Amino acid sequence: MRHLLFLATRSAWNRRLTLGLTLVSVALSVTLLLGVARVRQEARDSFAQSVSGTDLVVGARTSPVQLMLYAVFRIGEATNNIRWQSYQALASHPEVAWTIPLSLGDSHHGFPVLGTSSAYFEHFRYGSSQGLALAAGKPFADVFDAVLGSEVSEHLGYHLGDHITLTHGMGGEGLAEHADKPFTVVGILAPTGTPVDRTVHISLEAMEAIHLDWQSGAPIPGFSIPAEYVRKFDLTPKEITAMLVGLKSRAAVFKMQRYINDYAPEALLGVLPGVALDQLWEVVGIAERTLLAVSAMVVVVGLTGLTAVILASLGERRRELAILRSVGAKPSDVFLLLTAEGLCVTVLGALIGVILLTLLTALLAPFAQSHFGLVIQPEWISVEEFMLLLSVVGVGLCASLVPGYRAYKLSLADGLTPRL
């Protein structure tokens, strides 16, 4: 075997330019495949961890996926709200440890505005049970205080103390503004990699206050309540969009879900976020699976190129193989020689691919963390990536068998005198 290895390495070195280029293409395709797999994993994790620690998400009766879409991802709008009385009833339920009310509907330059309570900063968890942290400032205390998600402040260039006005509705420009009641930025959250980053947070009271003089989605003509007087009104909300519920004991989650879904005074829906997120991922995951399939195709293309290069070299190597036969090489040696070449290029390409990916992630990790809140683990390869690598090597082996078998047949037919 050692002499074959010696010959294989010398022969490969002799063709280092073509093989080297093939190696590069295999390595790059492996980097792409693993990169996509890793980003996919990160995206899936960060998606699945958009909300954590919450036992139930509750909203008006609709589909679980739609409830998750607006309550967690601030995508789309709720068709129905839940009454404040229902919120209070659930919040005071003996199994319930905490609740976070969510009131949506307004926006600021396309970023959703969320009305909530201070419980949000206390109980909201994402990722692996990480709480929200303020990069600057403090949570809202006064009615017209706003706390910005990191992306909002970065994208719009806001700092503490800046004044912002909110837009009624979720559309872009051209909608009615709550211009008479500006908010002050009092806090900016650290990046989380979740929809929180894209959210402007205000208190439920503020949400109520800016709509005091509104009716049916428009300002009441000739009627305006100046900002300084709103505190004189009862700012208790009448409705909220959804709520997050944390239970004292997770064991009660199904009982509580049944209680919510059977809640008599109002048609409510309670969903387990993990289950609903999985359902949702089935929908949005198509893009990610397509991407993975495309990058797998790129690997196949790379390995096909490898097979083509080795097959093409076979023509000029027939003489060489006949010489090896004459000094005692078996046809099976010739087969091994050619197959090993392809396999080595594949394995080497896979290794270089892993190294490239590691370098790239190390290089991009700070960027990903600061811009997307994605914490890319400094691990080498995950089990899933290792399985991908194994399948790449498996496909590479199959691809290498082609020139191996061809060389085997040739050397059987040629014997000691190749017919050139």
Place this chain on the structure above:
Amino acid sequence: MSEPIIGIENLVFRWSAGVDPCLDIASFEVQAGERIFLHGPSGSGKSTLLGLFGGVLVPERGRLNLLGVELTKLSSAGRDRFRADHVGFIFQQFNLIPYLSVIDNVLLPCRFSAIRHARVQEGGRTPRSEAERLLSHLDLAAALHDRTATQLSVGQQQRVAAARALIGQPELVIADEPTSSLDAERQIAFLDLLSRECVEAGSALVFVSHDRRLAAGFSREIDLPSINRCAAEGAPV
């Protein structure tokens, strides 16, 4: 050694069933240490015969005996091993592996055959020093030994091929038109060197050529068409 190096009896070979045989030899023998000039114009079945000697082809019937071993009774891997251990080949041209150095080309048989490797060591040398000795004997200066094979002239390449065929003292050296790419003067010089080294290594030499002028100095000349009973039909190669 009482056994003949090569013993052939009533050997018939055809490329595939249904076509006419291209070799049909009643008897052919080479004794130890003999130097045979095998004359064969193209089409006389000479390459086929060499393939049989090398064990890459198998006769349809008849005896094909090398060193007392019936090749037809060996497995194909067994014949490959037998060739590595006991036969050295020199071809017409392009004898060398282009990406190996001169020395590594000469050492190839020692890598494939433990027996030839062992014989070199019995002679009290390392394979490398034996390769260097042979190359020097064949008038290849030490400066050339570590060059790549392709940097050598055709004449030099043929001498490297001779050194490779001779290393580890195989019982049989088969040379297939090794001088056809050399000019007349070098042909004679090469033949002399090859003969001398075969005598020194104790190897029998079967020298195949269509050029009868080279036959002088061999112990025996055999005309392949005259012993091959189906040569007249003009089988290919």
